[in-house]
Amino acid sequence: MITFVRRAAVLCALGTTLTACGTAEAPPARRPAPTAPSAAPAAPSAAPAEPAPARPPTLAPGPAGLTPVFEHGPRAGGKTVALTFDADMTADQGARAEAGERFDNPRLIATLRKLNVPATVFMTGRWAEEYPDEAAFIGRDPRFEIANHSYSHYAYTDDCYGLPTVSERRMRSDVERAYAAFEKAGVRNAMPYFRFPGGCYDEAALEELAATGVTAVQWDVVSGDAFATDADAVARQVLEGVRPGSVVVMHCTRSAAPVTAEAVRTIVPELRRRGYRFVKVSELIDAANSRR
Template sequence: MIIYFPCVTTFVQKVSASVALCSALVGCGGSSGTRPAAPEEPPAVASLSPARLPPTMAPGPGGLTPVFERGPATADKTVALTFDADMTADQGPRAASGERFDNPALIDTLRRLKVDATVFMTGRWAEEYPDQARAIGNDPRFEVANHSYSHHAFKAPCYGLPALGRQGMAADVRRAFDAFRTVGVRNVVPYFRFPGGCYDDDALRALAAAKVTAVQWDVVGGDAFATDADAVAEQVLTGVRPGSLVVLHCTRSAAPVTEQAIRRVVPELRERGYRFVKVSELMAAARGT
């Protein structure tokens, strides 16, 4: 599904307020789609040959940033698992005191289970964990997308997140891409996820200069602050349909049971005939419909 004029409502599913709040606070079209002009592309993407360029969606009317929420509901059972690697610009002291915003066990499990996935990474996370960011970004099983540099809101109010001014939004996104390049992250795709999932038309207009496709979801994993891995797994397994895009998190301190939930989700979905793909493959399928 491709949306060009989204309203301020961003969550597609009706989930409980507590799940929506937790999900927001943390994280670890048609055939007319066009590619951004090379000078505006993220540095790690601009150097790719045309044959290797990730699919994107064409801007909406008036140049609004396009929004992608799920793939086509076709007979081909594909699902994209996405993981937000969240860290706000001001959480350095918490990391220095021992709080873990990473989740290497989750990444290891995805590798062991041979699951392709997309990691939406903040620039601040990449700077805090450069070795992990580089390892994820150099692994062909994963692609790295942009979750902003600061994890500040692009629309206020947004679950208590500090808000960016309109004039700083595109710069914040570019700063994250710069952070990826600095630490050596490859396999970068020109996709962006709004912190907290909060946006409006003003944000889409301000973000247009960054030349990205915004990526939301149709299944909320509910793993943020959860302590029951089976409850998280059930929420994912109940919500997934062909073409679904699932939002989960790659942050050990705030989403401690995600890895355990994935160990149940993956084999059960495979038993149902599902295949795990990256967002870029899901988007390519949508462009072909």
């Protein structure tokens, strides 16, 4: 299902651990890559250039060129499901990280790798700055794809679960700054997908982000893992909600979602027993495009 202009209904409220953030600023201008002198002859023994990698699938722009919004894949044609994980961290949480609070979750990533589960990680730029080695490690693993969850984790609308808001004029630079943080951390293949902080958006936000070329990715299954302490309850909520083509939202943040890895160890084998195949968001979007 594809929607274009509406505000997402989020079923789980995020607490303050996932909310505070710094004001986004435009990333520094990138220096253009140097070009070879025009007079330099090509080496006769040079290997032929490799073909450019295929562009990741995205949705066509919505009405009036607005940023398209994706919620779930096709319901028919096979049992597929995408697990997605929000790696949340905000600018003013650096002091808390220095004091020992962990906003990463390597145990979760190890669990997904052990179970051989593809997944899409929606990462804030601040998370990539705090954990650059982990960001690069996730980005190198073909099981995973990294997508954009903003730099600041400020909301893109007013009244979004207590999140501070980023001004309209800074929305685009907030997205671009996150991509710059990924590249600096060593992530070279971040996907052109964006998840709104808090899941909140409106027409103005979709208009502001249109120039970035991203597809906004929401979800149709809320795991309830944020601040949960009962892994079985999280697993039940996911298993009760999944349908073919579902996008499940979970978190990759130890301090704010401590039982997610444990819940995944229940969710994955049960969905496989039911005949589901795990895919990344890109595969669901590709499938949606093929049915248009």
